[in-house]
Amino acid sequence: MTQAKLRIQEVNSFFKNKDTVLGYRKLMDCAIDTQDLAIYKKVIALTDWKSQHPEQEVAFIEKALSLLNEISKIPITEYQREKPVVVGENLIKSYGINRFELGPISTTIHKGEVYGLVGENGNGKTTLLRILAKEIGYDKGQLHYNFDSIYKSDYELRTNLVYIPQRTQKWYGSLKDNLKFVLSSYGIPPEENETRVLMMIARFGLWPYKHLKWNELSSGYKMRFELARTLLRQPELLLLDEPLANLDVLAQQVILEDLKSMCNSINKPIALILSSQQLYEVEKISDKVIYLRDGKYTDNNAMPSTDHKSQLIIEIDSELERDALTSVFVELQLEKLNYNGGIYVAYFNESTSFPSVLTALGTHKVNATYIRNITKSTRRFFVS
Numbered sequence: 001m002t003q004a005k006l007r008i009q010e011v012n013s014f015f016k017n018k019d020t021v022l023g024y025r026k027l028m029d030c031a032i033d034t035q036d037l038a039i040y041k042k043v044i045a046l047t048d049w050k051s052q053h054p055e056q057e058v059a060f061i062e063k064a065l066s067l068l069n070e071i072s073k074i075p076i077t078e079y080q081r082e083k084p085v086v087v088g089e090n091l092i093k094s095y096g097i098n099r100f101e102l103g104p105i106s107t108t109i110h111k112g113e114v115y116g117l118v119g120e121n122g123n124g125k126t127t128l129l130r131i132l133a134k135e136i137g138y139d140k141g142q143l144h145y146n147f148d149s150i151y152k153s154d155y156e157l158r159t160n161l162v163y164i165p166q167r168t169q170k171w172y173g174s175l176k177d178n179l180k181f182v183l184s185s186y187g188i189p190p191e192e193n194e195t196r197v198l199m200m201i202a203r204f205g206l207w208p209y210k211h212l213k214w215n216e217l218s219s220g221y222k223m224r225f226e227l228a229r230t231l232l233r234q235p236e237l238l239l240l241d242e243p244l245a246n247l248d249v250l251a252q253q254v255i256l257e258d259l260k261s262m263c264n265s266i267n268k269p270i271a272l273i274l275s276s277q278q279l280y281e282v283e284k285i286s287d288k289v290i291y292l293r294d295g296k297y298t299d300n301n302a303m304p305s306t307d308h309k310s311q312l313i314i315e316i317d318s319e320l321e322r323d324a325l326t327s328v329f330v331e332l333q334l335e336k337l338n339y340n341g342g343i344y345v346a347y348f349n350e351s352t353s354f355p356s357v358l359t360a361l362g363t364h365k366v367n368a369t370y371i372r373n374i375t376k377s378t379r380r381f382f383v384s
């Protein structure tokens with residue numbers, strides 16, 4: 001089955017299970033993949049209808065499924081993703097003698113994939129993003145880009161890659177006019193401009209806010225606007241520095257899911273690298289997590305030699321004293337129990353399973369308020 005067909009099937013099942021909001025977002029991704037302006041106009045009309053008839057869910061689902069059926073008939077060309085879009089080899093950047101040094105970092109980045117860049121403050125995340133964005137130079141190593149669109153200068157190269165810094169700039173006028181400005185600067189004719197902009201507004205859940213000004217939007221919607229503006233430019237590489245800062249947990253999840261889904265487009269995929277302190281949220285959607293400590297790079301998928309290969313590592317928040325918790329795990333081959341003042345980190349021998357830890361906690365009626373298996377999470381580097 002083709003990727004396009006699989007996606008249509010997925011959207012159908014979301015609607016069937018009454019996950020209407022998610023289903024409609026994914027339907028819009030399928031619509032964007034058609035690159036067909038007539039389909040965009042139908043999505044825009046349906047979004048408008050929905051905003052005027054918020055109570056009529058059954059009728060909305062019916063209309064959405066009929067549109068999905070129409071979308072499913074349009075053939076989609078699949079992008080061939082084998083060729084990496086960026087290859088960095090042994091990149092090193094130093095800010096002066098005895099000061100911070102980043103690298104050596106080698107990385108290969110493909111379109112359609114999400115790379116999460118994590119690490120504590122001051123470990124080089126922004127520096128790495130700015131090097132990849134050609135905002136700053138590097139001292140040693142090599143960096144190659146393989147963009148599909150031809151570029152003759154660094155200026156042109158920057159239209160293929162977009163870097164959104166931590167602090168974005170204020171803009172003037174309405175949200176919609178600002179988005180239209182982007183496409184008019186690319187010479188897109190007015191009618192097509194209006195259609196593409198409204199499609200992006202609909203996709204990013206900005207429909208009720210399209211006439212608002214910068215100071216009338218919350219931080220979350222300002223970020224949505226930035227992303228809509230960026231994706232209108234159809235970049236091949238997108239670099240986001242802390243896009244989740246100032247967003248509540250739910251908004252973080254929605255934005256990450258949206259980004260992943262849009263970057264994973266069938267015919268116009270984008271390579272996405274984002275830095276964040278929101279480890280678990282980023283891990284959930286990333287194809288690869290890059291962990292930086294003191295400017296050095298650790299690939300989360302490759303176990304460092306200090307790690308016991310299959311050690312089970314569990315984080316637990318409980319009011320129990322250390323001795324009491326140790327005795328709960330007495331039969332479970334506990335190797336180490338660390339306490340950082342707020343949370344315990346328990347290291348078990350590889351023969352211990354996560355369900356057996358849960359059983360021990362249940363049997364001893366331990367009132368744990370939080371528990372997480374971090375064996376495969378980058379989190380284990382933060383707590384070690």
Ligand SMILES: Nc1ncnc2c1ncn2[C@@H]1O[C@H](COP(=O)(O)OP(=O)(O)OP(=O)(O)O)[C@@H](O)[C@H]1O
Nearest residue numbers: 095099100119120121122123124125126127128275
């Ligand atoms: N222009 C600069 N000149 C000198 N040192 C710098 C410069 N920019 C950053 N640094 C130093 O490089 C180190 C890494 O900074 P960077 O901003 O890349 O880290 P980060 O992981 O993005 O941090 P945060 O999570 O706090 O944003 C820090 O020690 C910082 O002080």
